[in-house]
Amino acid sequence: MKRYDPSSIEPKWQKQWDEDGVYVARDKGKKEKKYVLIEFPYPSGEGLHMGHLRPYVAGDVMSRFLRMRGHEVMYPMGWDAFGLPAENYAIKKGIHPRVTTAKNIENAKRQVKSWGIGFDWSREVNTTDPGYYKWTQWLFLQFFKAGLAYEATGSINWCPKDKTGLANEEVIGGKCDRCGTEVVQKEVRQWYLKITEYADELIDGLKDLDWPESVKVQQENWIGRSEGALIDFQIQDTKYKIQVFTTRPDTLFGATYMVIAPEHPLLENKELRIENRGEVDAYVAKAKAKTEEERITEGKEKTGVELKGIKAVNPANGKMIPVFVADYVLGGYGTGAIMAVPAHDERDFAFAKKFGLPVIDVISGGEPGELWEGAGDLINSGKFTGMSSEEAKKAITDFVHGKMKKQYRLRDWVFSRQRYWGEPIPLIHCEKCGVVPVPDDELPVRLPEVEKYEPTGTGESPLAAIESWVNTKCPQCGGEAKRETNTMPQWAGSSWYYLRYTDPKNAKEFAAMDKMKYWLPVDMYFGGIEHTTLHLLYSRFWHLFLHDQKLVPTPEPYARRVTHGIILGPDGEKMSKSRGNVVNPDEIVKEFGADALRMYELFLGPHEAMVSWNSQGILGVSRFLDRLWNFILSGEGEGNNEEAARVVDRAVKKVTEDIENIKFNTAISSLMICLNAVEGKPAADAFKEKLLKMIAPFAPHVAEELWHETGHKNSIHLEKWPEYDEELIKEAEISVVVQVNGKYRGTITAPTGLDQKDATVLALRLQNVSAALDGKTPKKTIYIKDRLINFVA
RNA sequence: GCCCGGGUGGCGGAAUGGUAUACGCGAGGGACUUAAAAUCCCUUGAUCGCAAGGUCAUGUGGGUUCGAUCCCCACCCCGGGCACCA
Numbered sequence: 031m032k033r034y035d036p037s038s039i040e041p042k043w044q045k046q047w048d049e050d051g052v053y054v055a056r057d058k059g060k061k062e063k064k065y066v067l068i069e070f071p072y073p074s075g076e077g078l079h080m081g082h083l084r085p086y087v088a089g090d091v092m093s094r095f096l097r098m099r100g101h102e103v104m105y106p107m108g109w110d111a112f113g114l115p116a117e118n119y120a121i122k123k124g125i126h127p128r129v130t131t132a133k134n135i136e137n138a139k140r141q142v143k144s145w146g147i148g149f150d151w152s153r154e155v156n157t158t159d160p161g162y163y164k165w166t167q168w169l170f171l172q173f174f175k176a177g178l179a180y181e182a183t184g185s186i187n188w189c190p191k192d193k194t195g196l197a198n199e200e201v202i203g204g205k206c207d208r209c210g211t212e213v214v215q216k217e218v219r220q221w222y223l224k225i226t227e228y229a230d231e232l233i234d235g236l237k238d239l240d241w242p243e244s245v246k247v248q249q250e251n252w253i254g255r256s257e258g259a260l261i262d263f264q265i266q267d268t269k270y271k272i273q274v275f276t277t278r279p280d281t282l283f284g285a286t287y288m289v290i291a292p293e294h295p296l297l298e299n300k301e302l303r304i305e306n307r308g309e310v311d312a313y314v315a316k317a318k319a320k321t322e323e324e325r326i327t328e329g330k331e332k333t334g335v336e337l338k339g340i341k342a343v344n345p346a347n348g349k350m351i352p353v354f355v356a357d358y359v360l361g362g363y364g365t366g367a368i369m370a371v372p373a374h375d376e377r378d379f380a381f382a383k384k385f386g387l388p389v390i391d392v393i394s395g396g397e398p399g400e401l402w403e404g405a406g407d408l409i410n411s412g413k414f415t416g417m418s419s420e421e422a423k424k425a426i427t428d429f430v431h432g433k434m435k436k437q438y439r440l441r442d443w444v445f446s447r448q449r450y451w452g453e454p455i456p457l458i459h460c461e462k463c464g465v466v467p468v469p470d471d472e473l474p475v476r477l478p479e480v481e482k483y484e485p486t487g488t489g490e491s492p493l494a495a496i497e498s499w500v501n502t503k504c505p506q507c508g509g510e511a512k513r514e515t516n517t518m519p520q521w522a523g524s525s526w527y528y529l530r531y532t533d534p535k536n537a538k539e540f541a542a543m544d545k546m547k548y549w550l551p552v553d554m555y556f557g558g559i560e561h562t563t564l565h566l567l568y569s570r571f572w573h574l575f576l577h578d579q580k581l582v583p584t585p586e587p588y589a590r591r592v593t594h595g596i597i598l599g600p601d602g603e604k605m606s607k608s609r610g611n612v613v614n615p616d617e618i619v620k621e622f623g624a625d626a627l628r629m630y631e632l633f634l635g636p637h638e639a640m641v642s643w644n645s646q647g648i649l650g651v652s653r654f655l656d657r658l659w660n661f662i663l664s665g666e667g668e669g670n671n672e673e674a675a676r677v678v679d680r681a682v683k684k685v686t687e688d689i690e691n692i693k694f695n696t697a698i699s700s701l702m703i704c705l706n707a708v709e710g711k712p713a714a715d716a717f718k719e720k721l722l723k724m725i726a727p728f729a730p731h732v733a734e735e736l737w738h739e740t741g742h743k744n745s746i747h748l749e750k751w752p753e754y755d756e757e758l759i760k761e762a763e764i765s766v767v768v769q770v771n772g773k774y775r776g777t778i779t780a781p782t783g784l785d786q787k788d789a790t791v792l793a794l795r796l797q798n799v800s801a802a803l804d805g806k807t808p809k810k811t812i813y814i815k816d817r818l819i820n821f822v823a
Numbered sequence: 824g825c826c827c828g829g830g831u832g833g834c835g836g837a838a839u840g841g842u843a844u845a846c847g848c849g850a851g852g853g854a855c856u857u858a859a860a861a862u863c864c865c866u867u868g869a870u871c872g873c874a875a876g877g878u879c880a881u882g883u884g885g886g887u888u889c890g891a892u893c894c895c896c897a898c899c900c901c902g903g904g905c906a907c908c909a
Contacts, residue, residue, distance in 0.1 A: 247827060
């Protein structure tokens with residue numbers, strides 16, 4: 031008998047599957063389609079690691095399972111290849127990013143193939159391919175034409191190391207998501223996509239999606255919708271007003287002062303007679319210069335300066351109240367100004383205490399003069415006194431002629447980068463015509479060759495230095511014009527790649543509608559939690575927009591989202607080179623084979639949980655595969671014993687349900703239980719076949735090899751998933767737990783379906799039970815058929 | 824501070840109202856071997872007991888229930904997200 035040797039069978043089958051096109055998905059087939067997706071990787075010089083392996087294997091198990099269940103399955107792969115590392119490497123070595131990217135792709139492809147991932151390579155895409163980014167540019171122009179892409183100069187997040195603007199979503203804890211450098215605020219001309227226009231749809235669409243609740247909540251919180259009112263406060267003896275946004279218009283009578291942000295336009299108004307102008311200007315300058323870090327370290331200690339000589343009028347009661355400038359009010363949210371109600375807002379309370387401002391209770395519920403942020407009935411509120419806060423919100427807003435308003439935390443998406451290795455934004459600046467889109471037939475605007483890749487740091491991209499490229503003709507008037515030199519962020523290409531997979535070679539459209547209609551939406555999207563407020567939010571926004579434009583057939587892109595926990599090193603810490611705890615999947619393949627690697631990774635723990643790699647644990651699955659090999663190839667085994675059939679059928683039921691519910695760890699444990707039970711006994715070929723088919727999604731190579739060794743000609747991965755016999759798996763006899771007062775006292779073995787009377791008789795015969803009852807008759811008996819009988823004495 | 828997860832043997836974990844600790848790793852003992860590896864068999868939550876069996880254990884304290892790892896309340900700890908968003 032041959033020995034199980036992964037290194038001799040795995041490459042053989044990988045090659046064979048490729049040649050036979052086992053994983054190629056057919057468009058518009060008769061079968062019901064399933065579209066399984068993983069987040070396509072950035073092809074880095076480091077190669078792919080465990081963090082990639084986990085979702086790819088999960089998606090692979092799922093697609094193989096679904097294919098065997100009779101679906102037309104698409105499981106495609108591609109490369110998100112624009113981005114900083116390749117560009118930084120080019121800066122250091124002078125090698126074009128295209129060259130390093132191609133090399134890295136080749137290596138990553140070798141890796142995923144060696145893991146036995148059944149991707150459909152006929153649909154491979156690469157975001158840096160002009161045939162691909164042509165459509166990224168075209169799609170951007172649809173936003174532009176719809177008025178959802180706009181240019182503005184404003185204070186934005188800027189990474190001083192990468193020398194480029196960043197989107198809000200790319201700033202993690204005040205630091206650049208890419209390099210960890212402290213982000214600063216800088217005034218730069220940028221292109222924005224108006225994602226805020228879709229804030230409501232982005233929230234409302236979530237409710238019908240089969241996504242993890244935590245991911246939905248996180249997106250919802252990021253968008254941060256709150257409902258409140260806009261209310262105007264007149265500035266005494268002037269024509270000017272300060273408008274505020276508040277979610278608590280019911281507390282208006284308690285507004286004892288106002289605060290405006292340091293960025294508020296009122297401070298630029300020279301007509302206002304601010305008596306302490308110098309002091310105010312100094313405060314504003316200092317506040318604006320603060321970095322994120324300084325603001326955090328200062329904590330919640332309130333600072334501010336009163337605008338002397340200025341008073342505002344509380345529209346509810348006509349009282350004159352002071353106006354402050356303070357940096358606890360943010361310029362970028364709401365109107366950049368607030369009414370301060372110290373009795374009912376923690377921050378206003380702290381500020382009022384520090385500056386000795388009056389605290390007036392207007393909502394009942396708290397201690398007098400103390401903070402109370404809850405709801406209650408109104409007090410000290412004129413004719414509204416006695417009303418509930420909920421009712422008063424609208425009533426008071428109406429009374430002061432305010433209007434209800436929804437407000438969001440979400441900011442528009444800073445969409446331009448001052449870097450080389452990205453899609454050029456396909457716009458032309460003409461002095462006469464303004465900003466003009468590049469005509470469709472001139473797309474793609476190709477990324478030109480440059481001498482120097484370095485970011486300039488001036489707010490211009492390196493492309494600005496190439497005059498021959500920048501200078502062009504206006505498509506509208508034919509006059510002298512200049513190209514936009516900013517490039518798109520990395521998130522552009524990934525915002526629509528799942529659409530391109532449905533029709534990757536189309537030269538006329540980004541994808542044909544009939545193909546999208548067949549394949550969309552993505553049925554199952556495997557990925558990490560880290561993209562919740564990045565890629566996942568961005569691509570939903572693109573999709574919602576494209577749906578409104580009638581360019582895609584479904585309202586949402588991803589029907590079901592499955593997230594995974596990260597794999598920690600053997601020491602329980604995050605894998606990192608500096609810590610020296612990185613487990614390299616390629617080395618595991620070399621030592622144990624891809625099948626063992628895949629199975630062990632799945633067996634480690636629940637897919638969504640954070641788990642640590644245990645270097646010795648893989649021996650368990652390695653032994654399992656070895657025993658499986660021997661079991662399948664040993665013995666002629668015609669012993670058609672019913673017990674074996676029952677054991678295997680039970681496994682079929684459990685494994686099927688577990689795969690459907692993404693519980694791969696318990697599915698594998700059921701397979702182990704099954705093998706443990708049948709091993710060493712004669713078993714009919716039919717049981718062996720069932721077992722092999724169940725193993726096939728998890729360990730595709732060994733299953734295929736054994737399938738062929740046992741006389742089959744076609745790939746096991748195109749076989750039908752096994753079924754089980756509902757009657758057979760029922761137990762004929764069952765052990766019923768006997769308890770006295772809820773405590774275990776023994777079991778009785780009886781035929782299934784025993785009624786209470788017979789069970790009682792059998793149970794009372796147990797010595798342990800009569801001892802526990804101590805001669806008493808049970809007051810009550812609880813009987814759950816085939817499970818338990820409990821005497822309450 | 825607010826919002827999500829989570830806390831079970833030596834370790835990864837299983838079980839979400841009904842015998843807690845499946846499966847795997849590790850450990851101990853044995854078989855085979857000149858020996859070792861590999862493989863196979865047995866034992867393995869703690870504790871008392873010769874045994875039968877008992878008692879105690881799912882972060883802590885309460886509650887609901889015939890019965891709670893599971894449901895409810897309060898608290899502690901760990902991980903993640905947001906963070907002066909009015």
